[in-house]
Amino acid sequence: MSLRLAACMAARAPSFLLPPEAYRDDAWFRTEQRRLFARSWALVGAAQDLTNTGDYVTATVGGVPIIVVRGDDGVLRAFHNVCRHRGMVMLEGSGNVDGVNCFYHEWRYGLDGALKVVPQRKEQFPDLDPCSLGLLPASVDVWEGMVFVHTHPDVAPLADALADLPRAIGSFQPGLLPVVAKADLVAHCNWKLFVENHIDVYHLWYLHGRSLADLDHNRFEHRQLGRNWASYEPLRDPDLATSRLVRGTRAIDHIDERDRLGVGAHMIFPNILMASNAEFFMSYACVPVSPCESRIEVRMRAEPGADADALLEAARTFIDEDILACERIQRAMESPWFEVGPLAREHEAPIAVFHENLLAATR
Numbered sequence: 203m204s205l206r207l208a209a210c211m212a213a214r215a216p217s218f219l220l221p222p223e224a225y226r227d228d229a230w231f232r233t234e235q236r237r238l239f240a241r242s243w244a245l246v247g248a249a250q251d252l253t254n255t256g257d258y259v260t261a262t263v264g265g266v267p268i269i270v271v272r273g274d275d276g277v278l279r280a281f282h283n284v285c286r287h288r289g290m291v292m293l294e295g296s297g298n299v300d301g302v303n304c305f306y307h308e309w310r311y312g313l314d315g316a317l318k319v320v321p322q323r324k325e326q327f328p329d330l331d332p333c334s335l336g337l338l339p340a341s342v343d344v345w346e347g348m349v350f351v352h353t354h355p356d357v358a359p360l361a362d363a364l365a366d367l368p369r370a371i372g373s374f375q376p377g378l379l380p381v382v383a384k385a386d387l388v389a390h391c392n393w394k395l396f397v398e399n400h401i402d403v404y405h406l407w408y409l410h411g412r413s414l415a416d417l418d419h420n421r422f423e424h425r426q427l428g429r430n431w432a433s434y435e436p437l438r439d440p441d442l443a444t445s446r447l448v449r450g451t452r453a454i455d456h457i458d459e460r461d462r463l464g465v466g467a468h469m470i471f472p473n474i475l476m477a478s479n480a481e482f483f484m485s486y487a488c489v490p491v492s493p494c495e496s497r498i499e500v501r502m503r504a505e506p507g508a509d510a511d512a513l514l515e516a517a518r519t520f521i522d523e524d525i526l527a528c529e530r531i532q533r534a535m536e537s538p539w540f541e542v543g544p545l546a547r548e549h550e551a552p553i554a555v556f557h558e559n560l561l562a563a564t565r
């Protein structure tokens with residue numbers, strides 16, 4: 203525990219600051235989309251999928267459709283995925299294109315966002331100025347092979363949002379590891395429940411009594427890093443480091459002994475979660491779909507050739523337990539009798555900090 207957190211906890215017991223409506227109402231959901239997610243960096247892909255000219259990924263960030271595409275000049279750019287004619291969302295999913303084309307009336311844009319072709323332009327749009335109708339720019343940045351976007355073109359750099367997190371992930375350099383396994387999971391709960399569960403130390407002994415039994419929760423270390431959060435806990439017994447390796451994988455070459463003999467769990471505010479152990483570095487963004495549904499975008503990085511199915515199976519031993527718990531709480535929140543009791547003084551304190559940051563961002 204950090205000194206700052208200790209001082210904060212000595213001053214007051216943490217409390218659960220959000221009302222049940224925050225987890226089930228459309229109005230809260232819309233406010234969060236507009237004031238929080240549309241103003242935060244979002245994790246949308248892996249740099250390894252955007253290496254060639256024309257490679258693209260799409261995402262919807264706070265309700266805002268965005269494209270990230272590699273240009274002819276090798277530069278990665280982000281644009282609003284909305285045609286400047288009548289507002290069509292043009293690209294879906296991911297892939298490779300030689301331009302951004304709108305299938306409605308076939309306006310065509312270059313990979314640099316410039317408007318290149320307008321059918322029947324002379325006759326139908328004699329006064330059109332193509333220079334004023336390029337794709338609207340957004341922001342893109344890459345940290346350790348992870349591609350982040352922001353809906354605004356002029357924002358503080360991603361590094362500001364990461365704060366000290368890059369140092370807190372220890373010896374891991376996720377950018378050196380390919381994404382070897384991906385999965386999109388559905389959780390029938392509000393996104394905040396899943397984030398709160400991730401930064402709740404208290405449940406490790408109980409909900410994960412079997413799945414995380416190899417870890418020494420009594421030596422759990424965690425810290426606030428601005429609005430982000432980072433943690434580490436060691437294995438109960440160093441000899442478990444080799445016996446618990448997932449079949450078909452090997453330990454990550456570049457990490458140090460401390461990271462080989464423990465696990466990390468981190469959070470980039472508001473919804474990007476990470477977990478690491480000797481074999482993998484995993485991100486799982488918990489993306490809001492509706493007030494009571496979330497999509498968990500799992501990306502697992504490991505040494506090349508790792509068994510993707512075995513890695514996902516290992517991660518899902520604890521993720522599925524977390525989803526089950528969050529879905530059960532979501533059900534209870536529909537009850538007019540629902541209320542939250544006291545929070546554990548130390549082990550649930552990060553939840554109160556998360557709520558303070560969320561309320562400040564959405565005010």
Ligand code: FES
Nearest residue numbers: 285287288304307
């Ligand atoms: S909406 Fe895109 S060309 Fe008309």
Ligand SMILES: [Fe+2]
Nearest residue numbers: 399400520524
């Ligand atoms: Fe958990």
